[in-house]
Amino acid sequence: xxxxxxxxxxxxxxxxxxxxxxxxxxxxxxxxxxxxxxxxxxxxxxxxxxxxxxxxxxxxxxxxxxxxxxxxxxxxxxxxxxxxxxxxxxxxxxxxxx
Amino acid sequence: xxxxxxxxxxxxxxxxxxxxxxxxxxxxxxxxxxxxxxxxxxxxxxxxxxxxxxxxxxxxxxxxxxxxxxxxxxxxxxxxxxxxxxxxxxxxxxxxxxxxxxxxxxxxxxxxxxxxxxxxxxxxxxxxxxxxxxxxxxxxxxxxxxxxxxxxxxxxxxxxxxxxxxxxxxxxxxxxxxxxxxxxxxxxxxxxxxxxxxxxxxxxxxxxxxxxxxxxxxxxxxxxxxxxxxxxxxxxxxxxxxxxxxxxxxxxxxxxxxxxxxxxxxxxxxxxxxxxxxxxxxxxxxxxxxxxxxxxxxxxxxxxxxxxxxxxxxxxxxxxxxxxxxxxxxxxxxxxxxxxxxxxxxxxxxxxxxxxxxxxxxxxxxxxxxxxxxxxxxxxxxxxxxxxxxxxxxxxxxxxxxxxxxxxxxxxxxxxxxxxxxxxxxxxxxxxxxxxxxxxxxxxxxxxxxxxxxxxxxxxxxxxxxxxxxxxxxxxxxxxxxxxxxxxxxxx
Numbered sequence: 193x194x195x196x197x198x199x200x201x202x203x204x205x206x207x208x209x210x211x212x213x214x215x216x217x218x219x220x221x222x223x224x225x226x227x228x229x230x231x232x233x234x235x236x237x238x239x240x241x242x243x244x245x246x247x248x249x250x251x252x253x254x255x256x257x258x259x260x261x262x263x264x265x266x267x268x269x270x271x272x273x274x275x276x277x278x279x280x281x282x283x284x285x286x287x288x289x290x
Numbered sequence: 291x292x293x294x295x296x297x298x299x300x301x302x303x304x305x306x307x308x309x310x311x312x313x314x315x316x317x318x319x320x321x322x323x324x325x326x327x328x329x330x331x332x333x334x335x336x337x338x339x340x341x342x343x344x345x346x347x348x349x350x351x352x353x354x355x356x357x358x359x360x361x362x363x364x365x366x367x368x369x370x371x372x373x374x375x376x377x378x379x380x381x382x383x384x385x386x387x388x389x390x391x392x393x394x395x396x397x398x399x400x401x402x403x404x405x406x407x408x409x410x411x412x413x414x415x416x417x418x419x420x421x422x423x424x425x426x427x428x429x430x431x432x433x434x435x436x437x438x439x440x441x442x443x444x445x446x447x448x449x450x451x452x453x454x455x456x457x458x459x460x461x462x463x464x465x466x467x468x469x470x471x472x473x474x475x476x477x478x479x480x481x482x483x484x485x486x487x488x489x490x491x492x493x494x495x496x497x498x499x500x501x502x503x504x505x506x507x508x509x510x511x512x513x514x515x516x517x518x519x520x521x522x523x524x525x526x527x528x529x530x531x532x533x534x535x536x537x538x539x540x541x542x543x544x545x546x547x548x549x550x551x552x553x554x555x556x557x558x559x560x561x562x563x564x565x566x567x568x569x570x571x572x573x574x575x576x577x578x579x580x581x582x583x584x585x586x587x588x589x590x591x592x593x594x595x596x597x598x599x600x601x602x603x604x605x606x607x608x609x610x611x612x613x614x615x616x617x618x619x620x621x622x623x624x625x626x627x628x629x630x631x632x633x634x635x636x637x638x639x640x641x642x643x644x645x646x647x648x649x650x651x652x653x654x655x656x657x658x659x660x661x662x663x664x665x666x667x668x669x670x671x672x673x674x675x676x677x678x679x680x681x682x683x684x685x686x687x688x689x690x691x692x693x694x695x696x697x698x699x700x701x702x703x704x705x706x707x708x709x710x711x712x713x714x715x716x717x718x719x720x721x722x723x724x725x726x727x728x729x730x731x732x733x734x735x736x737x738x739x740x741x742x743x744x745x746x747x748x749x750x751x752x753x754x755x756x757x758x759x760x761x762x763x764x765x766x767x768x769x770x771x772x773x774x775x776x777x778x779x780x781x782x
Contacts, residue, residue, distance in 0.1 A: 200656070207614060207659040208621075208639040209652055219653070225715050226657060230603040230670070236677050243675030244682055245505055247731030248491045248756050252538040259531065271398040277628035284623050287632050 195224050303327060306370045306464040306518040310411075313369030314360050320369035320413065324353035327371040327415050330462045334782035337443060339435040340456040342376050343384045344416035356411055365411025366525055372407055373457040373466040376417040377424050378509065379498040380404050383414070387500050388422045388432035388450075391626045391646030401498020402530045403467060403509050410525040415463050418453030422648045423617065424469055424502045426450045427477055427717050428710065431650045436707060439481060440780040441746060445704040448478030451512065455482040458512050460780050465522050466512040471503050472605050473699070473724025475510035476736035480699035480749025483738045483777055485519045485766065487511050490756045491731035492537035494523075495530030503612035504535075506605075506728040516737070516766035520544035523759060539757050547760040552768040553587030555761070558692035562598040563723055569702045575740035575748045576698045582739075582773050583696060583765075591692050595684040598726060600677055605725040606718055607661050607674035613651075614658025620646060653714060678729050685730040685755070694761055695753040698723050699736045703746035727753055735762045738775055745778040 200220050204211055211219055273279040278286075302308055303326060312318040328346055335341050353369065360368045374380060377387040379397035381404075386392045400408075407414065421431035429437045429452030437452045439445040440460040447456040451468025455478035458466050468475040470488035479486025487510055494509045501507065509526065513519040527541045559580060564573065584590050622628035622642030629645050632638030647655070661670035688695060700720060710717045727734035732753055739750035750769075754761045 203656055203660050203663065206663060207655050208618075208636075208643050209647075209655065210640045210644040211652075219656070222653065222714055223656065223660075226606065226653075226718075227660075229715060229718075230607055233600060233603050233607070233670075233673055233677055236597070236600055236673075236680065238673055238676035238680070241676040241679050243672065244679045245675065246492075246535060247505065247678075247682060247729070248493075248537060250537065250539055256529070256531075256534070256538055267398055272624075274398060275395055275625035277622060277626070286623055287635050287638050289635050 195220060195227060303330060303371070303461050304464050304514045306367065306513060307521055309370050309464060310366070310368050313356070314364040320353040320356040320360065321350060323369050323371060324349050324413055324415075327463055331416070334460050334462060337438065337782045338440060338456050338460060339437045340418055340453040340460070340462065341373070341416045342386060342388070342419050342434055342453070345383065349413065349415060353413055356413060359411060366521065367407065368411035370412050370465060371415040371463045372412045373415050373418045373454055373463045374404065375420050375451050375454050375466070375468045377420060377469055377500040378404060378467055379500065380414060380417065383417065385417060385500070386434070387424070388420045388434065389646065389648070389651070390433040391620050393433070393627065395625055399498065402495035402532060403526050404498065406526050412465070418451070418457055418466065420453055421450035422651050423500065423613070424450040424471055424474055425613070425650050425654055427473070427720055428705070429453060429478070430707065430711055431648055433648055438707070439704045440782055441483065441778065442704065442744070443781050444706060445746070446481065446707055448481035448704060450474040451510070452478045454512050455479050455484055455486065458482070458484045458514055460782050464514055465518060468510050468512050469499055470508050470510040470728065471506045472609060472728050473721045475512060476724050476734060476749070476751060477700050477721070479512060479736040481704040481747060483747035485513045485516055485738070486736040487519050487523060487759070487762070488727055488734050489523065489527065489759055490537070490733045491728070492535050493733070493757065493759065494526045495533040495536045497530055497532040501616040503609040504616065505612060506609060508728070516763050516770055517545070517548060519735070520548050520763045537757070542760050544760050544763055548764055548767045550764055552765055555588045555694065555765065556591055556692040557583055557588045558591050558593035558688050558695040560593050560595045560598070560688070560695055560697055562595050563697035567701050567722070568698060571742045572698050572700070572702060572748055575742070576750060579739040579750045580696055583769060586768055586772055593688045593692060593695065595688060595726070597677065597681045597684050601681060601726045601729060602718060602722055604674050604677045604681065604729060605721070606657070607670050608678065608729070610654040610658035611661045611671045612658070614655045614662060617651070617655055650714065681726055682730040685726070685732055689755040693754065694765055697751050699749040699751040700724070703742045703744070703748055723751060732756050733759045733762055735766055737766045737769060738777075739769070740775070741778065
């Protein structure tokens with residue numbers, strides 16, 4: 193399937209990434225090669241095959257699927273804000289949204 | 291920083307169990323071991339670039355603390371220096387994931403594996419370089435530095451856990467932690483002449499391992515020999531309530547099972563792993579290793595894993611899809627860098643992510659976003675997860691007939707620095723023999739088994755069924771004991 197520049201731009205927007213014009217050219221070509229490669233998955237007959245998400249699920253998990261909903265110690269507000277690029281007093285500051 | 295001259299031979303920094311015994315018995319102090327490791331790092335790491343963060347004062351203080359603790363009782367890793375890949379969180383010690391995005395990130399908590407190491411008496415010596423967010427096969431994608439191969443400084447050390455493999459290979463530390471999502475511990479282990487063990491998915495907690503592809507990611511031990519790998523795995527394995535995918539299957543004593551006989555073990559040889567693309571030198575070293583394994587009294591059986599040819603395509607849909615979702619958290623709000631003076635929120639997200647991420651990470655986020663986007667989800671991700679089931683079934687069928695599988699780790703020995711950076715697909719294709727273990731969730735180990743004519747290490751890969759790490763380690767130990775390798779000297 194051919195990928196257009198416009199499509200790459202749309203995906204970049206969804207992914208919240210920005211590319212310069214030159215980056216976009218190189219990128220579209222690489223993207224195309226990778227998509228051409230993964231196209232071969234379409235040859236595989238997957239009819240009636242269930243998807244695998246947790247690959248090593250065993251019967252032992254049964255008792256762990258739900259755990260008691262208990263309050264446990266967690267990070268303090270100060271610790272949570274310590275790595276923030278723009279911390280406020282007890283909150284994260286962001287540019288104006290509305 | 292003043293480092294006392296160590297009363298401890300550098301050779302011994304290669305054997306974790308010997309160090310532990312010496313520290314536990316008081317023959318050598320944890321501080322002396324720490325000083326020896328720091329001295330070796332100072333001497334060799336300028337050329338190698340394995341470490342991103344080493345804090346000598348903190349290390350020596352911790353060594354003294356271990357010294358006091360071992361007086362009260364022996365510890366399973368008492369005083370053993372361990373290097374930790376920089377995508378594993380260490381409380382109050384910088385954790386960058388090899389990314390500009392996290393260049394100043396100081397985790398407020400430690401990964402479960404780090405807590406378990408500390409409880410076992412290990413000494414975290416520093417944080418090792420890796421491909422950014424573990425995305426890569428050469429450690430060239432780090433935002434900070436390239437890590438060189440200790441056996442040939444012009445070549446890559448493999449990746450993404452390249453810093454950890456190089457640190458063990460060069461005798462800076464006897465043990466290291468890496469992470470393996472598609473081969474990121476086994477391939478650098480193979481390139482650097484060390485043991486790399488990717489466990490069963492869920493065998494080791496992922497809590498505090500910075501997420502890349504959550505259904506594939508595993509924390510994985512690196513050691514100089516199978517016994518040390520067994521000891522490290524034993525300290526890390528087991529259920530952790532903070533990782534809901536971690537397995538409650540009981541953990542056997544990998545160390546005491548190590549010396550059980552291997553005679554009669556059935557070894558499968560998957561024909562798909564010996565086809566086109568396998569370097570002739572790697573092929574001849576691996577074929578010799580198969581012959582050696584047979585001479586230990588193991589039975590070699592031809593097997594087929596027919597869906598192997600789809601593994602790379604399958605992996606390069608599933609891993610980027612999960613990555614695109616996991617890496618959405620780097621938005622410049624709660625941690626990490628933020629681009630200066632944004633116009634509005636959307637501009638802040640876009641510019642922060644575009645500045646903070648490197649090319650390979652952006653590429654994978656884009657592939658993943660595409661595969662998950664409206665109209666393509668079922669055609670790409672949905673289908674890939676079904677093909678994954680077929681790959682897993684191939685292994686289930688094979689393990690009805692055999693106890694373990696043998697094959698190469700990587701189609702070639704370590705390649706030259708810069709050789710593959712401009713061609714992402716060729717880099718992806720070099721993961722052909724490693725990604726299947728992650729897709730099938732099975733354990734696999736890379737064991738040093740030979741050298742190329744240019745003195746480059748070559749690893750033998752051993753696979754076992756889920757939760758059969760003891761079988762892998764037992765085979766590796768028997769092989770290493772029967773066929774010791776004469777390794778050329780490292781270049782640092």
